[in-house]
Every structure is written in structure tokens, then in C-alpha cells.
Amino acid sequence: MNAQINRITFDPLICHGKPCIRGLRYPVEMILELLASGMSHEEIRADYADLEPEDLFACLAYAARTTRVQAVLPE
Numbered sequence: 001m002n003a004q005i006n007r008i009t010f011d012p013l014i015c016h017g018k019p020c021i022r023g024l025r026y027p028v029e030m031i032l033e034l035l036a037s038g039m040s041h042e043e044i045r046a047d048y049a050d051l052e053p054e055d056l057f058a059c060l061a062y063a064a065r066t067t068r069v070q071a072v073l074p075e
Helices: 028-036 041-047 053-066
Strands: none
Touching: 028 041, 028 053, 041 053
């Protein structure tokens, strides 16, 4: 999974420093929203031809890593 996450980059000059794919102007957030809307990997890659299959998996791996918590407490 580390190799996948290395595809996620941070640059204050690109998308205001949001996590993006390989320094491209594709924020991880946008890709996750597309996946959550039901778009398939193939549909996303058809719309964004410079994305690679590994990029989409990197977004999922990044999201999984950022949501790791010890516990969720009720309010």
C-alpha cells in the first residue's frame, strides 16, 4: 500500500496544497466523490485520460489511512 500512497502529493502551488494525484490538478477529494457517486474506475479514466488505474487505488488507500481512528465516541 505504501507505493500507492506515494502517488498522492502535496504542493502548496497546486490546488491550494490539497492532496492530489502525482502532482496533477486532480484532488483526491474529487476522485473520492466521483467514486462515491457510483462512477466506475473505467468511467473516471475515460473522463480523465492521464489517470492510471493505480491512481484511483491510491486515492482509496489514502482515504482508508486518513480515517484510521482508535475509537468513535457518541456525542
